[in-house]
Amino acid sequence: MTDASDDPILLVHAYCDGELDPANALALERRMAADPRLAAERDRIVALKRAMTRLKPAAAPPALRGRIEREVGLRGRPAARPTWSALAASVALAVVVSAGATWSVLAPGPAAFAGDEVLGSHIRSLMAAQPYDVASSDRHTVKPWFNGRIPQSPRVVDLARDGFPLVGGRVDVIGRTPVPSLVYRYQAHLISVTQTQGLGTPPPMRTVGGYHVVGWTEGGVSYWAVSDVGEGELEKFVRLFRAAPTDG
Amino acid sequence: MSDERTRFANVVLPHLGDAYALARWLARNDSDAEDIVQEACLRAFRGIRGFGNINPRGWVLSIVRNTAYTWLKKHRDPKLVAVDNVEEVEQAGAAWDLGPASPEASLIEQADAARLEAAIAALPIEFRETLVLRDVEGLDYRTIAEVTGVPIGTVMSRLARARRRLMVELGKETA
Numbered sequence: 001m002t003d004a005s006d007d008p009i010l011l012v013h014a015y016c017d018g019e020l021d022p023a024n025a026l027a028l029e030r031r032m033a034a035d036p037r038l039a040a041e042r043d044r045i046v047a048l049k050r051a052m053t054r055l056k057p058a059a060a061p062p063a064l065r066g067r068i069e070r071e072v073g074l075r076g077r078p079a080a081r082p083t084w085s086a087l088a089a090s091v092a093l094a095v096v097v098s099a100g101a102t103w104s105v106l107a108p109g110p111a112a113f114a115g116d117e118v119l120g121s122h123i124r125s126l127m128a129a130q131p132y133d134v135a136s137s138d139r140h141t142v143k144p145w146f147n148g149r150i151p152q153s154p155r156v157v158d159l160a161r162d163g164f165p166l167v168g169g170r171v172d173v174i175g176r177t178p179v180p181s182l183v184y185r186y187q188a189h190l191i192s193v194t195q196t197q198g199l200g201t202p203p204p205m206r207t208v209g210g211y212h213v214v215g216w217t218e219g220g221v222s223y224w225a226v227s228d229v230g231e232g233e234l235e236k237f238v239r240l241f242r243a244a245p246t247d248g
Numbered sequence: 249m250s251d252e253r254t255r256f257a258n259v260v261l262p263h264l265g266d267a268y269a270l271a272r273w274l275a276r277n278d279s280d281a282e283d284i285v286q287e288a289c290l291r292a293f294r295g296i297r298g299f300g301n302i303n304p305r306g307w308v309l310s311i312v313r314n315t316a317y318t319w320l321k322k323h324r325d326p327k328l329v330a331v332d333n334v335e336e337v338e339q340a341g342a343a344w345d346l347g348p349a350s351p352e353a354s355l356i357e358q359a360d361a362a363r364l365e366a367a368i369a370a371l372p373i374e375f376r377e378t379l380v381l382r383d384v385e386g387l388d389y390r391t392i393a394e395v396t397g398v399p400i401g402t403v404m405s406r407l408a409r410a411r412r413r414l415m416v417e418l419g420k421e422t423a
Contacts, residue, residue: 010404013411017382019389044350044415047357051418052383054361055368060268064282068264068289074253130323 012038016045114174114199115224119211121172121181122192122226131190132168132183142169146180154180154195155221157244164191164237174199184237191227191237207231214238252296259299260292263308266385270309273380274316276369280324288315303391310395313377328373351419359418367417375410382407 008031014020015028032038069075125131134145139156146154149171158166164184172181172194181194202215202222212234214225225238260267267288271281288311292299299307321328368376374396381392393400 007405010408013408014389014404017389017407040350040353043353044356045411047353048411048414048418049383050357051359051361051364055365055384056361058265058269058272058281060264060285061282064268064285065261065264068286069261071286071290072253072256072293073250074257 008035008038009041012042013045016042016049114196114222115202115206115213115215117174118172118192118194118196118224119208119213119226121174121194122190122211125170125172125181125183125192126190130168131170131192132181133170135168137166139166142166142182145169146171150178150180152180152195152197152221154182155246156182157241157246159184159237159240159244162240163187164240186227186229186233186237189227189229189233191225191229191234193241194224194226196222196224205231205235216242218242252293255296255299256289256293259296259301259304260289260308263305264289266305267308267312269384270312270377270380271316273368273384274313274373274377275320275324280319284316284319285312287319288312291315303394306387306391306395309381309385309387313395351415356415356418364414364418367414370417371410371413375406375413378403378406379410379414 008028011020011024011028012032015025020028032042066075134142136142136145137160139158143153143156146169154169156166156169160166164186166182167185167190168183170181170183171178173179174194174196177196177199179194179196179199181192184191184193197220199222201217202213202224204215206213206215211226211228212231214234216223216238223238223241225234225241227234227237229237264285267285268281271284271288272278275281275284288308292308292311295311317328368379371379377396378392381387381395382389387395389400389403392403396403398406
C-alpha cells in the first residue's frame, strides 16, 4: 500500500473495510488490544457503518430507465432531447402535434411550418435545464454571443424598465436554419422572441395549446414572440419591443 | 438489435440503480441526479465499443462521477470545490484529534437516518463521493481510487476524514 497506511487510524478504517491482508489484520488487532483509543475508533467506525445501512436506498425511477432505453434505441423511437423528463416530453409532443394540426388548417405554407417550429422551440426550452444558452440581462453581452454562431445579428432591445427584463438568448433551429431567439421575462413567465429571414411571413396572432404567438415583419426580418402570458401582456410586449430604440 | 445496444443492455443497465444512487448523493437532488444519469448513460453508450469488459460497475460509476462533476459545474456551481483546497483545509483543521470530543459508538449507531443523511450531504464533495462509493456502493479501495482518479492513500485519508466528520456531527447533542 502507500505511505498513508502507516497511520494507525487509517489502518483501523482499512481493517473495518476488510482491506487488510490476514497478517496485517492480525498485527492491527494486537495494537487495538493494547491501545484503547484505537479500539474505541474501531467501535465508532463499525457503529457508523451500521448506521449507514439504515439509509433508505435510492432506486432509479422507472421513467428514467425507460427514457434511457428509448434514447439508445433499445425500445420505441429515440427522444429528441436528452434533458427532457418523460412527462415533459410527452406533453411537449402532444402540444406540438396539436399545434401542427392547427397551424396547417389556419395558415398553410412555410410560415405555418416556421410557426410550429418557433412554438416547439419555446416549449422545448422551458423543459430544458435552462431556457437559454447564454444567460445575461445585458444586451451588450447577449448580442455578441450570437456572433460566430449564426450569420445574422439579432435585434436586441432593453425593456427592463417596462417590466420585461432580458434574461438570455439561445439558438433555435427552424427546419435546418439556425436562428436567434431572445428570452425575456415577465413576472413568472418567459417570452421567446425568434427572428427569422426567408421563412415566410408570420400571422399577426395565433393561440395554440395555451401559448400565444404574435408575429410581425420589419426590415425583411420576421419576428415571432411566443409566451404563455396573457394576450394583452404579449401584445404590450410586442408594442414596446417594436418601439424600443435599436442598439448599435 | 445492434451490438452496441446489446452490450449497453448487458454492461450498463444492470448498474442503473447504483448509478442513480451515486448521482443523487453527488447532486443532492433527485431531478439533477436523473439528468446526470441520463447524460452519463449516453456517454457510456457512445463509449461502449472501447470498454474492455473489466469491472463494468466501476466503469459505469466512473462515468457517472465524471458526468456529475461536469454537469454540476455547468449548471449548479462553477466553483465546485477543488480537490487541493479540501485537502489543505483538512490538514489545517487537525481533524485527527481522537480526544474527548469523540462520541460514544452507541450514540453514533443510534443516530436516525435523516440526521445521518443531512450530515453526509454536508460533506465536501470529494469526501462525500469517497464515503458513498465505499459505504453505499460497497466498492473496494482500489476501485474507488480508479473511479475518483486519486492514489489509494488519498482514498484512505478522505474516507477517514469523511467518517470523522460524521462521527463528530452525530455525536453532538440533539436539540
